[in-house]
Amino acid sequence: MGLLTNLRDSISRVTDGLFAADDPKRIGIYGPPNAGKTTLANRIARDWTGDAVGPESHIPHETRRARRKEGVEIERNGRTVTIDIVDTPGVTTKVDYKEFLDHDMEKDDAVRRSREATEGVAEAMHWLREDVDGVIYVLDSTTDPFTQVNTMLIGIIESQDLPALILANKTDLPGSDVQQIANAFPQHETIPLSALEGDNMDEVYTKIAEYFG
Amino acid sequence: MPGPTPDVDGDDTPANDDPDGGVRIDMISGARMEGLTGMEKIRLILDGVRDGNIVILEEGLSPDEESKLIEVTMTEISPDDFTGIEIETYPKAEAGDQSFLDKLMGRESTQKLTVIGPANRIETLHKDENLISTLVSRK
Numbered sequence: 001m002g003l004l005t006n007l008r009d010s011i012s013r014v015t016d017g018l019f020a021a022d023d024p025k026r027i028g029i030y031g032p033p034n035a036g037k038t039t040l041a042n043r044i045a046r047d048w049t050g051d052a053v054g055p056e057s058h059i060p061h062e063t064r065r066a067r068r069k070e071g072v073e074i075e076r077n078g079r080t081v082t083i084d085i086v087d088t089p090g091v092t093t094k095v096d097y098k099e100f101l102d103h104d105m106e107k108d109d110a111v112r113r114s115r116e117a118t119e120g121v122a123e124a125m126h127w128l129r130e131d132v133d134g135v136i137y138v139l140d141s142t143t144d145p146f147t148q149v150n151t152m153l154i155g156i157i158e159s160q161d162l163p164a165l166i167l168a169n170k171t172d173l174p175g176s177d178v179q180q181i182a183n184a185f186p187q188h189e190t191i192p193l194s195a196l197e198g199d200n201m202d203e204v205y206t207k208i209a210e211y212f213g
Numbered sequence: 214m215p216g217p218t219p220d221v222d223g224d225d226t227p228a229n230d231d232p233d234g235g236v237r238i239d240m241i242s243g244a245r246m247e248g249l250t251g252m253e254k255i256r257l258i259l260d261g262v263r264d265g266n267i268v269i270l271e272e273g274l275s276p277d278e279e280s281k282l283i284e285v286t287m288t289e290i291s292p293d294d295f296t297g298i299e300i301e302t303y304p305k306a307e308a309g310d311q312s313f314l315d316k317l318m319g320r321e322s323t324q325k326l327t328v329i330g331p332a333n334r335i336e337t338l339h340k341d342e343n344l345i346s347t348l349v350s351r352k
Contacts, residue, residue: 092297095297111292114292118288122288126284129280146340146341152283
């Protein structure tokens with residue numbers, strides 16, 4: 001039974017890919033909290049549509065709902081690639097409201113924020129299993145990439161056979177180490193960038209067109 | 214063969230009831246997990262962790278089960294009670310030993326020792342491809 005189900009799912013994935021090639025791909029922007037996912041989503045959206053996706057903040061879990069920007073048309077090498085960007089909450093296995101108290105928040109606000117953050121992470125995981133066609137995985141290149149969340153998420157993405165582009169963000173900061181990220185995930189291509197400063201976005205757009213077009 | 218219920222110790226005693234405040238560790242074999250559904254595995258893990266135990270899985274979880282574990286963990290976090298889990302496995306090795314048929318049929322090799330504990334009691338000191346070093350604190 002399981003064998004037949006797996007075979008059916010495999011065939012379904014292949015045929016879906018063949019017949020839906022021209023539909024806009026939903027590309028999820030994933031990564032740990034504070035990696036710069038919303039800054040990147042806003043950079044892409046502003047560059048190609050003029051609008052932003054959501055507010056950016058240095059406080060973890062600023063994004064607590066997945067936000068979608070539809071119909072982002074990216075032009076590369078004479079052709080146009082249309083994608084829907086899904087900016088997702090940073091994934092973690094733990095949320096403690098006390099951490100928000102360090103950001104000058106009252107307890108009630110911190111508890112509410114932590115509750116919304118947990119709902120957002122659960123939502124992000126659901127999107128990853130059900131609703132995205134590809135993943136841009138954003139990492140802060142000034143931090144250690146060998147974390148369990150990164151290991152698990154990359155494993156989940158690979159198990160779903162989703163195309164994945166790994167971005168080493170925050171190259172404008174001292175201590176940025178792109179090679180460390182490349183070493184952590186050698187099976188994937190790693191592209192350096194600063195979403196905040198807009199550095200190396202040309203290469204990012206070329207790779208988005210290549211991976212998700 | 215796995216038991217019929219996801220209760221690890223098979224009795225009704227409260228977990229981690231050591232009067233000296235010791236740390237209970239449940240080491241769960243692959244055989245024990247084999248007959249459980251994904252949700253039963255997650256329940257088995259989270260029930261143990263929420264009781265303050267450290268759970269060690271001989272063969273780990275599949276990526277899909279890990280995804281659902283994160284999702285269910287998030288729904289159970291509550292202020293001043295449960296802040297989530299700390300989970301550690303060895304980084305995934307290159308999956309070069311998987312056959313084409315295994316990949317086609319979606320069969321994944323998940324055999325990786327996995328340590329899971331309450332987020333407020335377990336701290337990872339060091340992790341690389343061959344070593345996971347963690348500090349477990351008492352309540």
